[in-house]
Amino acid sequence: MHDITDETFDQLISRAMGEMPERYIEHLNNVVITYADEPTPEQAHKLRLRGDQLLLGLYEGIPLPQRGAGYNLVLPDKITLFKYPIVAISHDEASFYRQIKHTLWHEIAHYYGLNHDQIHAIEARWHVLGSLPLQQNEAR
Numbered sequence: 001m002h003d004i005t006d007e008t009f010d011q012l013i014s015r016a017m018g019e020m021p022e023r024y025i026e027h028l029n030n031v032v033i034t035y036a037d038e039p040t041p042e043q044a045h046k047l048r049l050r051g052d053q054l055l056l057g058l059y060e061g062i063p064l065p066q067r068g069a070g071y072n073l074v075l076p077d078k079i080t081l082f083k084y085p086i087v088a089i090s091h092d093e094a095s096f097y098r099q100i101k102h103t104l105w106h107e108i109a110h111y112y113g114l115n116h117d118q119i120h121a122i123e124a125r126w127h128v129l130g131s132l133p134l135q136q137n138e139a140r
């Protein structure tokens, strides 16, 4: 699990995006999806990350519900997936891919304006249903 190349990571992200339900993807506008090894010191500082906290992904931008009529010529939002932290919590390739997918979903939820309480409520429902995020019996 420690020799994931950037190429592989990039491919898995593209695959995960391809498997994302259409209704999550069709309204993505002016969003760039990218990756990095780990958060920059500036990102870690801004989020007040403690040394023992792993940040898997980050959404930066203007969430869709906040975009008004004056939203144009604006730099794209950015969703970044962090390779090292995702590797650190994955015990095999399948769980690595699942984490990528879950992290993407989480950051896209922020794009749609969901906060962590709302995101965690949805995740809790998945838990009750015994289903993993984005599988066929995904909760709505």
Ligand SMILES: [Zn+2]
Pocket: 106, 110, 116
């Ligand atoms: Zn979040």
